[in-house]
Amino acid sequence: MDELDRRAFTALFADVLETCFGHSLSEPLSESESKHLSNEIEEATGLVIGWRSIKNYAAFLRNPTSGRQENPSVATLDTLARYVLKAPVTTEAERKKNEEYFPYWFRYRESLKHSAQSMVSVAKPRKPIWSGWLMGGLILAAVSCLWLLRKPELQQMTDDFHSTDTSYLSQKGWVLHSPNAVFWNRRGQTPNRLTLFTLKGDNWHKTGEEPQIQNLLLQPIRNDCFRAEVHFTDFVPVANWQQAGLVLLEDTTFAGRSIRISLAYNDFFGGYVRPGEILIQAVASYGKGYTNLEEIAHKPLFQLETANDRRLAANNLKNFAFRIEKQGQKFRFLYSASPVDNFSFKEVATYEFSIKPKYVGIFALKGFVDSTAAMPVAVRYFRLDGEMCE
Incomplete structure (x- = not known):
């Protein structure tokens, strides 16, 4: 590893820590912190860096003059760069097949190199004795600050599900969690739609x-x-x-916090006799250790007392959509329901919740109930847009 690579590695690992923990390295990483960072990298990239390696890198970068040298492989450097640059999730096999030239590491390194060269080019012909030291400090400051000050690359992704082949879904960045092979094999039963089913389960800790x-x-x-x-x-x-x-999730184990919004049926009213209803419900969960959900919104849309009520509900739910908007810790929940497509959205609720979701998921479920039927749910369209935080 030459001097440029070592300097880039130092800046990259500092950026990794900033991304994960929100601060630079002031103390050696503990075992639990190293394991947490290793899990975060695997969740975000699909690639693995062992927690012991992470702990050793942190110790070396905190005290590079200790005599111990760390020489991470180019694959490891590329994984760290993928984490910082928010690259699409992949696997080792896919990276070896499609990106064996490790583009994210070299992109990161070249960006630092160019920033350093641009800083050198502004030096004046007359140089005091101390100017070299000053310029060196400016270069190091530029290297350290460049990635903290950069504009984030805004994510833009849409899917109209004209295909449900696994290769197509993978190219779109979709990750299937907890597969049920019998029903997943029926995902293409509705042409130009993704078909899910309301299967037994829930994301809350019952x-x-x-x-x-x-x-x-x-x-x-x-x-x-x-x-x-x-x-x-x-x-x-x-x-x-x-x-x-x-559903918005901090992790795929449901140990962290989550928020979900759903179109649901309810006929339980605590002993009161009332007709069943179709409603919009939004709930927040604090994750493992918390068995009670916090209901954000409970908006009845249709009461199903008569056959005509059910006919009207079906007509107005021909096209139904949800939208979630996040700015900081503020969430805005909207819906659209109409016999025709492209109907306007209406706000259901706004809510402040301390969560940094890593995933958004499309789901269908029926709770922890065996008697309720598994109903098909046709998904027509999905969109995810990154936005600048205000």
């Missing part, structure tokens, strides 16, 4: 049940502020607790 959403389709989130949108066709839930919608 006593005696493990949190799980079968055939949860996840899209990694690259930006802190974003807008996510999903459109359904002809989804009319008719039994407890059939529902479908969007």
Whole structure:
């Protein structure tokens, strides 16, 4: 590793720490911090760097004169750069096949090299004795600050599900979580739609049940502020607790915090006799160790007392959509329901919640219930846009 590579590695690892922890390295990383960072990198990139290696890198960069040398492989450097630059999730096999030239590491290194050269070019012909030291300090400052001050690359992704082949979904960045092979093999049963099913499970921590959403389709989130949108066709839930919608997750184990919004059916009213209803519900979960959800929104849309009520509900749910907008810790939830496409969105609720979601998922579920039928849910469109934070 030459001097440029070592300097770039130093800046890159500092940027990795800033991305994960929000601060630079002031103390050696503990074992738990190293494991957390290793898990974060694997979640964000799909690639693995062992926690012991991360701990050693941190120790070396904090005290590079200790005599111990660290020479991470180019593959490791590329993985760190992919984490910082918010590259698409991949696997070692896919990287070896499509990106064996490790583009993210070299892009990062070249950016630092160019920034240093541009700083040198502004030096004046007359140089005091101390100018070399000053210029060196300016170069180091530029290298350290460049990536903290850069504009984030805003994510833009859409999918109309004209294909549901696994290769197509993979190219679009989708990650399938908790697959149920029987129902996942039926995902293409509606032409030009992705078909999910309201299967048994839920993402909240119920006593005696493990949190799980079968055939949860996840899209990694690259930006802190974003807008996510999903459109359904002809989804009319008719039994407890059939529902479908969007979920935001801090991790894929459901140990962290989450927020979801769904179109659902309910006929439980605490002993009161009332007709069943189709409603919009938004809930927040604090994750593992918290069995009670926090309800953000509960908006009844249709009461299903008569056959005519059910007919009107089905007509108005022919085209249904959700949108979630995030700015900082503020979330805005919107919906659209109409017999025709491209109908206007209406706000359901705004809510402040301390969560930095890493994934947005399209889901269908029926809670931890065996008796309720598995109902098909046709997904027509999805969109995810990164936005500048205000």
